[in-house]
Amino acid sequence: MTFTTEPILLAIESSCDDTSAAVLKGREVLSNVVQTQLIHENFGGVVPELASREHQQYIVAVVDKALAMANIEKKELDAIAYTRGPGLLGSLLVGASFAKSLALALDIPLIDVNHMQAHILAHFIHDPQKTQPNFPFLSLTVSGGHTQLVMVTDFFDLTLLGETLDDAVGECFDKSAKLLGFDYPGGPQIDKRAQVGNSSAFDFGLPKVDALNFSFSGLKTGISTVIQKGILSDPHFIEKNRNDLCASIQGAILKILENKLLKAVQQTGIKEIVLSGGVAANSGLRNRLKELSAIHQLTIHLPPFEYCTDNAAMIGVVGVLKYQNGLVTSDGVSADARYDLTNL
Numbered sequence: 001m002t003f004t005t006e007p008i009l010l011a012i013e014s015s016c017d018d019t020s021a022a023v024l025k026g027r028e029v030l031s032n033v034v035q036t037q038l039i040h041e042n043f044g045g046v047v048p049e050l051a052s053r054e055h056q057q058y059i060v061a062v063v064d065k066a067l068a069m070a071n072i073e074k075k076e077l078d079a080i081a082y083t084r085g086p087g088l089l090g091s092l093l094v095g096a097s098f099a100k101s102l103a104l105a106l107d108i109p110l111i112d113v114n115h116m117q118a119h120i121l122a123h124f125i126h127d128p129q130k131t132q133p134n135f136p137f138l139s140l141t142v143s144g145g146h147t148q149l150v151m152v153t154d155f156f157d158l159t160l161l162g163e164t165l166d167d168a169v170g171e172c173f174d175k176s177a178k179l180l181g182f183d184y185p186g187g188p189q190i191d192k193r194a195q196v197g198n199s200s201a202f203d204f205g206l207p208k209v210d211a212l213n214f215s216f217s218g219l220k221t222g223i224s225t226v227i228q229k230g231i232l233s234d235p236h237f238i239e240k241n242r243n244d245l246c247a248s249i250q251g252a253i254l255k256i257l258e259n260k261l262l263k264a265v266q267q268t269g270i271k272e273i274v275l276s277g278g279v280a281a282n283s284g285l286r287n288r289l290k291e292l293s294a295i296h297q298l299t300i301h302l303p304p305f306e307y308c309t310d311n312a313a314m315i316g317v318v319g320v321l322k323y324q325n326g327l328v329t330s331d332g333v334s335a336d337a338r339y340d341l342t343n344l
């Protein structure tokens with residue numbers, strides 16, 4: 001097998017409710033197709049069994065579309081990367097099995113990728129509009145399934161400094177949004193309404209959590225209590241206060257994130273910060289980090305919107321970096337729902 005320095009690579013992401021395929025040439029993205037599963041909208045969250053069935057239904061068409069958009073034929077591919085985990089096992093297995101069979105049929109290397117590493121290293125996708133982070137840096141990784149503070153000293157050397165002890169930040173956005181009557185995923189809806197609401201209108205209390213860990217379940221209970229009491233005194237409480245509720249919920253979430261991020265900066269002395277994961281699309285969080293960068297002399301890297309929520313391009317860039325470093329997978333490696341950052 002010959003290894004080129006700028007491989008043409010197909011990447012597949014299927015860890016949750018987005019079926020995605022991307023084609024990269026080196027770190028340049030030639031195509032990035034994301035098919036979001038709408039079936040979960042009315043359930044208030046992702047239904048794992050439905051998600052894996054939807055992946056099965058979409059994956060062939062999504063891969064074909066990504067290849068067509070990149071104008072690349074299967075025989076031109078140098079490698080295939082897929083999400084090994086963490087994520088929903090049934091969903092991961094669809095992508096992993098597809099990637100393995102195709103790599104075997106084409107006789108090209110297969111590369112397994114950690115989804116959380118990929119959210120972070122999405123910042124290294126070739127983009128002339130953006131400066132790349134310098135090592136070492138801290139990542140505040142905020143998604144629907146995870147909330148992590150990670151110290152990154154190299155592409156493959158990531159140390160978890162803290163994480164959520166219960167709900168993830170995206171989950172907190174989505175569960176709060178459900179209480180307000182929004183469909184899943186409600187994070188973007190809260191973001192939109194928060195822009196025209198008053199963030200000091202409601203006080204839900206903030207958690208006290210040790211070290212660099214996070215907790216969001218207490219906040220969720222606080223929000224639920226305020227809403228229940230409000231409805232008891234006025235059945236139209238939510239309609240009348242929706243924007244202020246959204247702004248206050250988002251304000252509380254941002255405060256929790258900000259406190260821990262600044263604590264991590266203080267403890268490590270690292271002032272280079274990247275924001276990663278689906279919640280990185282939140283406009284309030286992006287603006288707040290820009291403000292913090294001025295106050296605390298931090299260098300902040302915000303991901304482009306298309307690489308915030310789950311996408312295969314981020315899996316692809318890790319695939320390319322692993323390929324270039326000879327880190328290809330044996331066929332024995334399979335989906336791992338709890339794959340963490342210790343063994344990349």
Ligand code: KG4
Pocket residue numbers: 016142143144145146169170171173174185186187188191277278279280281282283308309310
């Ligand atoms: O990274 P991601 O696509 O999936 C996981 O790996 O979990 O993140 C999805 C999460 C959802 O909870 C969604 O509500 C949240 O990201 N999200 C947002 C925004 N856009 C997506 N939350 C707040 N504001 C947004 N603009």
Ligand code: ZN
Pocket residue numbers: 115119143144277278309310
């Ligand atoms: Zn994700």
